[in-house]
Amino acid sequence: MSQQILIVDDEKKFRQLYADTLSEAGYTVETAASAEDALDLVQKKKPAMVVSDVRMQGMDGLALLSKVRQQYSEIPFLLVTAYSNVRDAVNALKLGAVDYLEKPVDLDELLIAVGEALGNPVKNTLQNLPEDMLKGIIAQSPAMQALFQDAFRVASSDATILLTGESGTGKDVVANFIHRASPRGKSPLVAVNCSAIPATLLAGELFGHQKGAFTGATTSRKGYFREAAAGTIFLDEIGNLPLELQTVLLRVLESGCVVPLGSSREEAVDFRLIAATNTDLEEAVKTSVFREDLYYRLNVIRFELPPLRDRLEEVEPLARFFLLKKGKGQRLSPAAIQMLCNYRWPGNVRELQSAIERSALLSGSNIILPEHLPPAIRKIQEKPPEKNTDKLTTLRQNELIAIQEALNQTNGNRTRAAKILDISRRTLIYKIKQYGLQ
Secondary structure, three states, X not given: OXXXXXXXXXXHHHXXXXXXXXXXXXXXXXXXXXXXXXXXXXXHHOOOEEEEXXXXXXXXXXXXXXXXXXXXXXXXXXXXXXXXXXXXXXXXXXXXXXXXXXXXXXXXXXXXXXXXHHOOOOOOOOOOOOHHHHOOOOOOOHHHHHHHHHHHXXXXXXXXXXXXXXXXXXXXXXXXXXXXXXXXXXXXXXXXEOOOOOHHHHHHHHHOEOOOOOOOOOOOEOOHHHHOOOEEEEEEOHHHOOHHHHHHHHHHHHHOEEOOEOOOOOXXXXXXXXXXXXXXXXXXXXXXXXXXXXXXXXXXXXXXXOOHHHOHHHHHHHHHHHHHHHOOOOEEOHHHHHHHHHOOOOOHHHHHHHHHHHHHHHOOOOEEOHXXXXXXXXXXXXXXXXXXXXXXXXXXXXXXXXXXXXXXXXXXXXXXXXXXXXXXXXXXXXHHHHHOOO
8 A cells, every 4th residue: 555644633642653553554644733734735745535633723623624625525534533522523524524533542443444435444363463472362353353453553652551341351461462562571561450459558559668758668669660660560450549649640640750758859760551440430530539630641542351251252262271271281072162152251251261270170080071160150051042043133133223223323423323332333343344334
């Protein structure tokens, strides 16, 4: 591909991120820090496509879209914004935008949107990732393949990353992958579970303390942030961080400096932050238990891990992987595999790992049978009902009708249609391709 994409955003970090992503995909990229500069570039170079932020100082993205469409109606225009505004979305589509994405942008969705507009379909596969990066990674589902592709793309930057999803979905695995794939990969990855340390001790553990800073501080402590110097700090369960420490963390993120307890001197620290949570931070912000400004600081790049029940194709390979780690040469019987695949896994990957470790211990031979599996898995394993082809056809038709109605209601905007259907935009795109919809 040699098509030229023009990226317009008044924030450098987003311009660079989108430019790096599209460049890696084979596009030629130009960037502009304002709509006024973008207009000059459009007239001089006439790009194949424009990707623009909406809210910018001076001329905004909608005004830029309108001016570009007046002169070059054939140039596809994709709008990106940090503000979810239905009126902006409707206006953008009326003005001729091909789509409307919300920050933090899913980079795979960005590639899909650009590829679709320019006739370059994107394949989600891990085949082009370095083999040494994939050690311990099981990603059979399209959703997880796309997630790791995006994670690899952003690993080279220092952008803050927020991992969300149910407990046990593998957020720590993604954090480790991003660290390994980053230029910081040979420096420390310091993982901290914010809910596992008493609130009274957490400040000293994170930011360090001087000897005598408080009762019991018989020695000085470096603190996790300084231990992560030149590397990555992974704050798991960040939704449980006390409010007073949220204020301190925000200051650290803004300044790049920490102040150990008992000291008045700031110390600069070079770190990359990855945060994870299984709580709804947006709801926590609404109920004033999580700072809104910190949330936006963390939510620069966001990956939401799907629960295991939505990627059941990974159950068998994950089970075999965990069994192989035990190193006893055991294998799963076909009946046991079937039971594992029929289960819904409320505890996600962590529950699966525990189930395999338990079964390996209980099995007295080199094969794991259904009776070795946990009772919760065996309990629901009645004979599966015979497939009713007519019923399956009806469900398929209902899903197709729901997707068509959502797309009609939103004038074809996939981001908003996905919200109406309560599914991810990526899932909607797969469904659109599955049903052959335009």
